Amino acid sequence: MMTKINKLKLVCILLIPVILSACSDKEDAADVANEPIQQQEPLAQTIKQKVMETTSVEVHLQDLMHHVAQEERHANKYGYVWSVTEALIVKGYAEAEKGNEKIAKQLFYEAKLQFELSVEQAKYAEQNWTLLVPEEY
């Protein structure tokens, strides 16, 4: 009886890594890659849609600028910031100075989303950067 329990324990311990490996990001990445292309929404379209949705919500421009600055500090820590984001912020400030609040808000929202996406990219890269490493021969 005792031996049976010990063997059961041994099998359980050996199964742990197999169970855990089923949760790995590599598998998730492979699943995403196998999805039909039609199901993946183009990134540019998603950003545009999100910007349009979020700009319809009443937010004070100054608050938005503050949020973008916070998001920028956060994104900078990951080191994956996109080169195109800063131009949006510069344009946003220029539009705000001209009094074009709506355009300024759209630009700041887009910048905020890009910062968020760069953080997502960094987190993904942290887990999956080995996917491009050639396999050992």
Added chain:
Amino acid sequence: MKRKTYFTLAIAISMSVMTPSFADPVSDNETVRTYFADIFPELALESYVDGAYAIDKNGRDQWLQIEEFPPYDDAIDNGEELFDIAFANGKSYASCFDNEGIAIKQNYPYFDTEKNQVVTLELAINECRIKNGEQPLAYGKGPLAYLSAYMASTSRGELINVIVPDNAGAQAAYEEGKKFFYARRGQLNMACATCHMASAGKRLRADILSPALGHVSHFPAFRAKWDDVGTIQRRYAGCNMQIRSKPFKLQSEQYRNLEYFHTYMSNGLPLNGPGTRK
């Protein structure tokens, strides 16, 4: 006793399955070389120092004609002149380097175990200036690139010999460089490896993508686009911009680690810099 043995065995097997296996630098190099040998079976290892011109016949013909009157010659001459000028304290660059700075580029970058950081040739040049009471030079182009070009020219034919010592800091720096090379970044979501490993030899618009192996041998390089000589890290920043990723500062820890990994990859290949590129 038997129970304890079973338990130890089970834990050992579990750990071996779960621990991510990081290849060591030597086997990384073997893997990369075998990978490229599969893609370009007819290309000799030494030919990789010619970059894309080793695999693009038309491009090579044009490049060889350019090399008849090398556009980087002025940079080498300027570099030599700067190298020989004494600092205000009477010392010169030669006093800071082994072999008085001649034929030493093959040993750079190296890992300084005291400072716990990767030291590139350009960083060492500026450290030399600071040590002798001079202002550091701007990285990437201009006088610093000329000095580096001159020092590279004295090292032509030397075999790249970058060492990753058995030291936790050095291993971490190498691993960080490797991660940078293979991680996707920027709005275009591309890694260095996307172009220079996975797509090496394929066309990107009118150009053929060069293999990562041998990249570092010909830097600092004269690029037609720059109309001047620039360092490898200037090229890193340019590549990052092309994939719409915010570049890091030249000689930042990230780029130094990348250069460490990138140069180690070409260990054993002869230096042939400065070279000419598009």
